[in-house]
Amino acid sequence: MKIVKKNDRHILTLKRAKNGVEYLSFDALEKYSNIVQGFSTRTGGVSTGPYATMNLSFSREPDNREGVLENYKRMAQALGVELESFVLSYQEHSNNVKVVSAEDRGKGVLFERDYRNIDGLITNERGITLGAFFADCIPLYFYDRVNNVIGLAHSGWRGTVKRIGANMTDLMNRHFGSKAKDMVACIGPGICADCYQVSMDVYEEFSKSFDKKYMSDIFREDEKDHFRLSLWRANEIVLEEAGVHRENIFTSNICTACNKEILYSHRVMGEKRGNMAAFMALK
Numbered sequence: 041m042k043i044v045k046k047n048d049r050h051i052l053t054l055k056r057a058k059n060g061v062e063y064l065s066f067d068a069l070e071k072y073s074n075i076v077q078g079f080s081t082r083t084g085g086v087s088t089g090p091y092a093t094m095n096l097s098f099s100r101e102p103d104n105r106e107g108v109l110e111n112y113k114r115m116a117q118a119l120g121v122e123l124e125s126f127v128l129s130y131q132e133h134s135n136n137v138k139v140v141s142a143e144d145r146g147k148g149v150l151f152e153r154d155y156r157n158i159d160g161l162i163t164n165e166r167g168i169t170l171g172a173f174f175a176d177c178i179p180l181y182f183y184d185r186v187n188n189v190i191g192l193a194h195s196g197w198r199g200t201v202k203r204i205g206a207n208m209t210d211l212m213n214r215h216f217g218s219k220a221k222d223m224v225a226c227i228g229p230g231i232c233a234d235c236y237q238v239s240m241d242v243y244e245e246f247s248k249s250f251d252k253k254y255m256s257d258i259f260r261e262d263e264k265d266h267f268r269l270s271l272w273r274a275n276e277i278v279l280e281e282a283g284v285h286r287e288n289i290f291t292s293n294i295c296t297a298c299n300k301e302i303l304y305s306h307r308v309m310g311e312k313r314g315n316m317a318a319f320m321a322l323k
């Protein structure tokens with residue numbers, strides 16, 4: 041199946057692992073041989089019905105736990121990481137970020153998570169595969185090339201208003217000495233502005249968080265009291281204001297809703313759907 045792109049830039053490449061798992065990989069991160077990263081598609085798993093096939097959320101019932109666990113095993117194999125290495129977010133549209141260490145390995149896949157309300161994960165340890173869930177919201181990937189620190193965040197419209205991207209760079213700095221100027225940031229697949237109509241209340245929340253000069257960049261006027269929202273652009277602004285250099289920010293041109301055969305989209309499918317996941321690890 042062919043992926044629909046919003047422009048001709050080479051940002052993400054669709055990869056097919058030997059076991060049939062297909063995932064998207066950021067070209068900008070591929071050149072760092074110590075980084076593992078990917079964004080799953082619907083292809084290569086065992087889930088059925090509206091969850092077909094690569095659902096990576098254990099909480100989307102009635103999809104069964106055994107099937108999702110098998111999907112994780114296949115994903116681990118495709119990425120070349122250990123099943124025990126996964127540490128998953130517990131997303132509640134917050135801007136909370138957790139520092140992950142070896143003792144967290146397996147949490148969310150093999151063990152219960154002993155944390156809640158965590159939308160961002162950072163680590164400087166090898167052998168940990170950070171994971172977060174998506175079906176239209178925006179994944180943010182961070183790599184500090186100098187100190188070898190990684191981060192992964194879930195940034196839907198609420199997280200974007202709360203500037204989770206800036207919290208990520210702040211906490212990477214506080215815990216590991218990372219500087220935004222040394223970071224590569226990738227803004228992943230999510231819903232595009234053409235597919236994302238929002239109402240006035242969303243516009244008003246953004247107007248409290250973003251400088252007036254950016255509002256026409258982030259929103260396009262639509263029918264009465266409605267707008268088209270570019271979460272991709274809004275997250276670029278958050279990252280630029282946090283000090284990440286513009287030339288080090290790589291924004292997806294692949295929309296989840298434009299590619300509903302290949303990717304899950306909440307806007308298109310509603311609650312009866314699976315979840316994709318973003319992954320990042322230090323080798």
Ligand SMILES: [Zn+2]
Nearest residue numbers: 232235295298
């Ligand atoms: Zn779209």
